[in-house]
Amino acid sequence: MKIVIIGASAAGISAAKTIKASEPDTEVVIIAKEDRVHSRCMLHKFLGHERDVKGISFIADDFFETSGITWLNNTTVIGLDTQKKTVKTHDNQDISYDKLLIASGASYFIPPIPGLRESKNVYGFRDLKDAQLLDSECNTAKNAVVIGAGLVGMDAAVAMMERGLKVTVIEMTDAVMSLQLDQKSAQAYQQRFEEHGAEFILNDKVVSVDVDEVGRGKTIHLASGKVVPADVIVIAAGVRPAFGFITGSGIDTNHAILVGDDLQTNIDDIYAAGDVTGIAGIWPNAMKQGRIAALNMLGEKRSYEDRYALKNTVNFFGLTTLSLGNINPEPEENCEIFICEDRHNYQKVVLKNGVVQGVIIQGNIGGTGFWQYLIKNKIDISGKNKDVFGLSYADFYDQDQQTGEYRYAV
Amino acid sequence: MKRIIIDREKCDGCLNCNIACISAHEEGSNFYTVNMLSPDAETRNFIKFDAQKGYLPIFCRHCDEPECVLSCMSGALEKDPLTGHVQYDESKCAACYMCVMNCPYGVLKPDKRTRTKVIKCDFCDDKVDGPSCVKACPKKAIEVKEVSL
Numbered sequence: 068m069k070i071v072i073i074g075a076s077a078a079g080i081s082a083a084k085t086i087k088a089s090e091p092d093t094e095v096v097i098i099a100k101e102d103r104v105h106s107r108c109m110l111h112k113f114l115g116h117e118r119d120v121k122g123i124s125f126i127a128d129d130f131f132e133t134s135g136i137t138w139l140n141n142t143t144v145i146g147l148d149t150q151k152k153t154v155k156t157h158d159n160q161d162i163s164y165d166k167l168l169i170a171s172g173a174s175y176f177i178p179p180i181p182g183l184r185e186s187k188n189v190y191g192f193r194d195l196k197d198a199q200l201l202d203s204e205c206n207t208a209k210n211a212v213v214i215g216a217g218l219v220g221m222d223a224a225v226a227m228m229e230r231g232l233k234v235t236v237i238e239m240t241d242a243v244m245s246l247q248l249d250q251k252s253a254q255a256y257q258q259r260f261e262e263h264g265a266e267f268i269l270n271d272k273v274v275s276v277d278v279d280e281v282g283r284g285k286t287i288h289l290a291s292g293k294v295v296p297a298d299v300i301v302i303a304a305g306v307r308p309a310f311g312f313i314t315g316s317g318i319d320t321n322h323a324i325l326v327g328d329d330l331q332t333n334i335d336d337i338y339a340a341g342d343v344t345g346i347a348g349i350w351p352n353a354m355k356q357g358r359i360a361a362l363n364m365l366g367e368k369r370s371y372e373d374r375y376a377l378k379n380t381v382n383f384f385g386l387t388t389l390s391l392g393n394i395n396p397e398p399e400e401n402c403e404i405f406i407c408e409d410r411h412n413y414q415k416v417v418l419k420n421g422v423v424q425g426v427i428i429q430g431n432i433g434g435t436g437f438w439q440y441l442i443k444n445k446i447d448i449s450g451k452n453k454d455v456f457g458l459s460y461a462d463f464y465d466q467d468q469q470t471g472e473y474r475y476a477v
Numbered sequence: 478m479k480r481i482i483i484d485r486e487k488c489d490g491c492l493n494c495n496i497a498c499i500s501a502h503e504e505g506s507n508f509y510t511v512n513m514l515s516p517d518a519e520t521r522n523f524i525k526f527d528a529q530k531g532y533l534p535i536f537c538r539h540c541d542e543p544e545c546v547l548s549c550m551s552g553a554l555e556k557d558p559l560t561g562h563v564q565y566d567e568s569k570c571a572a573c574y575m576c577v578m579n580c581p582y583g584v585l586k587p588d589k590r591t592r593t594k595v596i597k598c599d600f601c602d603d604k605v606d607g608p609s610c611v612k613a614c615p616k617k618a619i620e621v622k623e624v625s626l
C-alpha cells in the first residue's frame with residue numbers, strides 16, 4: 068500500500084511515524100512546500116537567535132532515511148484527482164496514492180487594510196521562511212509593529228524584543244491573549260512585556276498604512292487617531308485552514324476540511340488531520356489526529372473525539388499559565404467562578420452544575436494535566452465534596468491490575 | 478517493557494521514594510547527604526493522601542500511548558522503542574509545557590527555579606540495578622515488573 072501525506076509538520080510527521088512503526092512495509096511519501104522540517108512553535112527561538120534552523124527541527128536529522136520515507140520537499144501540491152487517485156504538484160508530477168492524508172495545516176492572512184497588503188515589509192509568522200525574512204529585517208530595523216496580541220503575535224514580539232527592537236503591539240480587544248486568559252492573568256503578562264520594553268495599544272485597530280516610495284509601510288494609522296512608526300510589521304491576526312488545492316475534488320469543506328470521528332473525509336481513502344480540519348489549532352491535537360488518521364488508514368477503527376478547542380499553555384519570561392475551556396463565561400451562562408490567589412499564583416475554576424467548564428492556572432502549573440481530562444470528559448466533580456483547588460489525579464486514582472497503567476475512576 | 482508496579486495498599490507515605498529521586502538527580506549526593514532544600518530539589522514521583530483511600534503513589538507510567546510524547550513540539554520527549562521508556566532530552570525542550578497540560582495523571586511539572594525544562598521520570602536511565610525510588614521503598618509498595626508492550 069502507498070500512503071501519500073501532504074504536509075510535513077505536526078500531523079503529517081506524526082502520521083508517517085505511526086505508519087512506519089506499525090507497518091514498516093507500507094510505502095510513505097510526504098510532500099511539503101518547505102525546504103526542511105521545523106516546529107513553528109519554536110520560530111520565536113529562531114528569530115530571537117536562541118536557536119539555529121537545526122535547533123528548531125523536531126525530528127532526527129536522518130529521520131527520512133532511517134524510517135524509509137520518501138520526502139518531497141520544496142514541492143507544492145496544486146491539485147487532486149480523486150478518480151485517478153493522484154496528487155498534482157507545482158512541477159507537474161502526478162503522484163499516485165492508495166490512501167491520502169491531507170495535513171496541510173493553516174496559513175495566515177493579511178486583512179484588507181489600505182496600504183497593508185501592498186507594504187513590502189509586512190510579514191506573517193507561520194513558517195521558517197517568514198522567520199528568515201523577518202530575521203534579515205531585524206538586522207537593520209529599529210521599530211517593529213505587531214498587529215494582534217494573540218499567542219503568535221506575542222511570540223513574534225518577544226523574539227524581536229530579544230533582538231533589541233522597539234516593539235509596539237496593537238490589539239483590537241482590551242487585553243493580550245484574550246482567547247486564553249482573563250483580565251487578571253493577561254495583565255500579568257502585559258506587565259512583564261512592558262518591563263522588557265514593549266508597548267501595547269489595546270482597544271484599537273489599524274485603519275491604514277502609509278507606504279513610502281520604495282513600497283515599505285512606514286506609518287501606521289489607528290482608529291483612535293494614533294500614529295505608530297514602523298520599520299517592520301508582523302501581522303498576527305489569525306490563521307485559516309489551508310486547502311486551496313482541493314478545489315473541485317468534491318471533498319466537503321466549511322472553512323475547514325470536514326472529517327468524521329475516524330478523520331476520513333466524505334471521499335473514501337482521503338483523510339485529514341491537524342489545523343486543516345479546524346478542530347483545534349494546537350500542536351498536540353495535530354499530532355494526535357495524525358496518529359489516529361494513520362491507524363485508521365491502516366485498517367484500525369480509532370475515533371477522535373476531542374473536539375473542544377480551547378486549551379493552551381503559555382510561558383513568557385518564566386511566568387507559566389495553563390488555560391483550558393471556557394474561562395470567561397458570560398453572566399447568562401450561570402456558571403460558578405472560584406478564584407484562589409497568593410503572591411505567586413492565580414487560579415480560576417469555572418463550574419456549571421458540578422462540571423468543570425474552564426480553568427486558568429497561572430504560576431505553578433506542575434501536575435495540572437488532570438484538568439484537561441476532567442473538562443474533556445465532562446466529569447461531574449460535585450460528588451468529591453472537596454475544595455476544587457485541592458483536586459488532583461489522586462481523586463480519580465485507579466489502576467489496571469495487569470499492566471499497571473493508570474485509569475480514571477469516575 | 479519494565480514498569481514500576483504500584484501496590485498502594487502497602488504504601489505508608491514515608492516519602493523515601495521522593496528523597497531517593499531527588500538524590501538520584503543531584504550529582505554526587507546520596508540518600509543521607511542530599512540537599513532537600515536546594516532550589517533544584519525536585520521529585521519526579523508524588524505521594525498523595527486521601528482520607529478514604531489512604532496513600533496514593535503517583536509515578537510516571539511510561540504509558541503505552543504516552544500523551545506527553547504526542548504533545549511534544551520539539552522532539553524532546555520520545556518513547557524508546559527498545560526499553561519502552563519515555564525519555565526526555567532537555568537540550569531539545571522549548572519549555573512550552575504542552576506536555577504538562579497533556580499528561581492525564583498530572584505527573585509532569587516545569588522545574589521550579591528556571592521554568593525552562595520539564596521534570597520527568599527517566600527510569601534512572603535504565604540502570605541495571607533499577608530505579609532509585611524502588612530500591613528506597615522499605616515496604617515494597619513499588620516494584621519493577623515486566624509488562625507486555
Ligand SMILES: Cc1cc2nc3c(=O)[nH]c(=O)nc-3n(C[C@H](O)[C@H](O)[C@H](O)COP(=O)(O)OP(=O)(O)OC[C@H]3O[C@@H](n4cnc5c(N)ncnc54)[C@H](O)[C@@H]3O)c2cc1C
Nearest residue numbers: 074075076077078099100144171172173341342348349350
Ligand atoms: C508562531 C507559532 C507558535 C505556535 N506555538 C504553539 C505552541 O506553543 N503550542 C502549540 O500547541 N501550538 C502552537 N502553534 C500552533 C501549531 O504550530 C499548529 O497547531 C501546528 O503546527 C499544526 O500542525 P499541522 O501539521 O496541522 O499543520 P502545519 O504546521 O500548518 O503544517 C502544514 C504543512 O503542510 C504543508 N503544506 C501546506 N499546503 C501545502 C501544499 N499546497 N503543498 C505542499 N505542502 C503544503 C506545509 O508546508 C507544512 O509542512 C503555534 C503556531 C505558530 C504559527
Ligand code: SF4
Nearest residue numbers: 537538539540545580
Ligand atoms: S508523563 Fe504522563 S503521559 Fe507521559 S508517560 Fe508518564 S504518565 Fe504517561
Ligand code: SF4
Nearest residue numbers: 549570571573574576
Ligand atoms: S515543554 Fe519541552 S518536553 Fe514538554 S512538550 Fe514542550 S518542548 Fe516537549
